[in-house]
Amino acid sequence: MNLTLHVWRQTGAAAAGRFERYDARDVSEHMSFLEMLDVVNGRLIEEGKDPIAFEHDCREGICGSCGMVINGRPHGPVPRVTACQLHMRSFTDGDQIWIEPWRARGFPVLKDLVVDRSAFDRVIEAGGYVSIRTGAAPDANAVPIPKRDAERAMDAAACIGCGACVAACPNGSAMLFTAAKVAHLGALPQGQPERYSRVRYMLAQHDDEGFGSCTNHGNCEAACPKGISIDCIAQLNRDAIRAALGKGTEYAGAAGGGA
Amino acid sequence: MRRVAAFYQSTVGKKVAMAITGFILVGFVIGHMLGNLKAFQGAEKFNHYAEGLRELGAPFFGHGQVLWLVRIALIVSVGAHVLAAAQLTLRSWRARPAKYHAAPHLELSYASRTMRWGGVIIAGYVAYHLMHFTLGNAHPDFLPGDAYHNLVVGFQSPWVVAVYLVAVAMLTFHLYHGIWSALQTLGASHPAVNRWRRGAAAALALVVLTGFAAVPVGVFAGIIR
Ligand code: FES
Numbered sequence: 001m002n003l004t005l006h007v008w009r010q011t012g013a014a015a016a017g018r019f020e021r022y023d024a025r026d027v028s029e030h031m032s033f034l035e036m037l038d039v040v041n042g043r044l045i046e047e048g049k050d051p052i053a054f055e056h057d058c059r060e061g062i063c064g065s066c067g068m069v070i071n072g073r074p075h076g077p078v079p080r081v082t083a084c085q086l087h088m089r090s091f092t093d094g095d096q097i098w099i100e101p102w103r104a105r106g107f108p109v110l111k112d113l114v115v116d117r118s119a120f121d122r123v124i125e126a127g128g129y130v131s132i133r134t135g136a137a138p139d140a141n142a143v144p145i146p147k148r149d150a151e152r153a154m155d156a157a158a159c160i161g162c163g164a165c166v167a168a169c170p171n172g173s174a175m176l177f178t179a180a181k182v183a184h185l186g187a188l189p190q191g192q193p194e195r196y197s198r199v200r201y202m203l204a205q206h207d208d209e210g211f212g213s214c215t216n217h218g219n220c221e222a223a224c225p226k227g228i229s230i231d232c233i234a235q236l237n238r239d240a241i242r243a244a245l246g247k248g249t250e251y252a253g254a255a256g257g258g259a
Numbered sequence: 260m261r262r263v264a265a266f267y268q269s270t271v272g273k274k275v276a277m278a279i280t281g282f283i284l285v286g287f288v289i290g291h292m293l294g295n296l297k298a299f300q301g302a303e304k305f306n307h308y309a310e311g312l313r314e315l316g317a318p319f320f321g322h323g324q325v326l327w328l329v330r331i332a333l334i335v336s337v338g339a340h341v342l343a344a345a346q347l348t349l350r351s352w353r354a355r356p357a358k359y360h361a362a363p364h365l366e367l368s369y370a371s372r373t374m375r376w377g378g379v380i381i382a383g384y385v386a387y388h389l390m391h392f393t394l395g396n397a398h399p400d401f402l403p404g405d406a407y408h409n410l411v412v413g414f415q416s417p418w419v420v421a422v423y424l425v426a427v428a429m430l431t432f433h434l435y436h437g438i439w440s441a442l443q444t445l446g447a448s449h450p451a452v453n454r455w456r457r458g459a460a461a462a463l464a465l466v467v468l469t470g471f472a473a474v475p476v477g478v479f480a481g482i483i484r
Pocket of ligand 1: 055056057058059060061062063064065066067082083084085
């Protein structure tokens with residue numbers, strides 16, 4: 001099939017970008033969206049032009065690096081699919097396809113379709129971890145976890161950090177990403193000691209990164225390639241309220257209390 | 260307290276403030292609507308009710324005292340609701356500076372998309388409504404103390420009725436998304452009830468729509484006269 005692409009080209013973070021038009025000829029419907037871009041890039045290189053920069057790594061929907069907005073939808077038209085797993089059979093001959101980077105203040109564009117998602121790393125560093133004793137690996141299943149909690153944690157842990165939630169959000173909020181980690185760790189016994197400090201620190205970092213405020217539209221959930229539910233956001237809100245009311249500080253300041 | 264203050268500085272804290280004040284205002288809206296419906300019981304009952312509002316809390320409180328306490332609580336709630344909304348809106352506009360070429364709405368509903376400007380319209384309407392029926396300076400023939408007369412005369416103009424109906428429709432949308440959203444913000448989420456939250460918000464919004472629309476339509480249709 002033959003397609004017309006309108007691709008956002010931007011030479012650097014400070015540069016002004018614009019859409020440029022490319023013809024993609026003889027695209028096989030079995031190609032992935034990224035393979036189609038590879039073919040277009042191959043031709044651009046042959047012509048001595050600058051290829052379209054886009055991020056990619058695993059190409060199997062698990063690393064979260066291939067985010068781009070295709071026809072206004074993060075990762076394109078197929079729900080629960082990353083751009084690398086999107087096949088060209090989802091398009092039809094003669095389609096016009098608009099391809100843009102994630103657009104959010106928290107994700108500055110580096111080049112073309114590549115954005116800087118290190119804000120996510122800083123949100124995780126702020127509290128998206130559990131502190132454990134290192135040493136010999138503990139026995140598997142040493143800590144019993146109810147099936148329901150394990151399932152909830154696994155559902156939230158499916159987040160690949162791609163940023164589609166931010167891209168889809170009219171508020172540029174990263175609440176679904178932040179909440180997925182809060183819900184994931186908060187559902188597990190290992191996550192309890194830091195549960196309430198975690199939500200405070202991660203929320204503060206989320207806000208510091210310039211992400212917007214969630215208005216419960218639900219666009220993030222619809223755009224998420226992993227189907228993370230906005231129930232996670234309700235969980236984050238609940239934990240944040242409890243933290244503000246003093247949860248997690250019961251022993252703070254006790255005589256001789258640790259750091 | 261320091262924690263609560265710090266929480267209020269966060270995006271979630273401001274939303275929680277909006278949710279709490281929102282629920283206070285929803286409570287007021289429902290009470291107001293029920294009071295309005297007394298117009299169908301005739302002039303005497305309605306005026307008695309209107310005057311009774313000033314005697315709330317009697318004999319413990321004096322004439323108009325509780326009414327003013329309620330008014331102050333409402334003014335504070337509206338102020339806090341609007342302030343937090345404005346701050347969060349500005350923040351979100353900054354967070355999303357560029358638009359997409361053609362973005363479908365995905366999950367955006369009409370109600371969720373119109374929360375901000377719909378809220379502004381509702382605020383403007385409230386100002387008009389107060390001038391119309393409380394202060395009376397936007398009323399053609401305002402008689403202090405005769406609420407029923409003011410009501411019937413006030414809704415003779417089709418334009419006024421139209422303004423009220425539009426405002427009530429905006430309020431309905433605002434409540435539909437707002438009530439659901441406030442539950443989400445307060446973390447009132449549980450697998451057993453999540454299916455019902457949207458339905459409950461829709462039902463309450465429809466009750467408000469029906470209850471508020473009934474009176475201006477009733478006057479205009481000549482049922483209340
Ligand atoms: S390239 Fe890894 S998720 Fe698409």
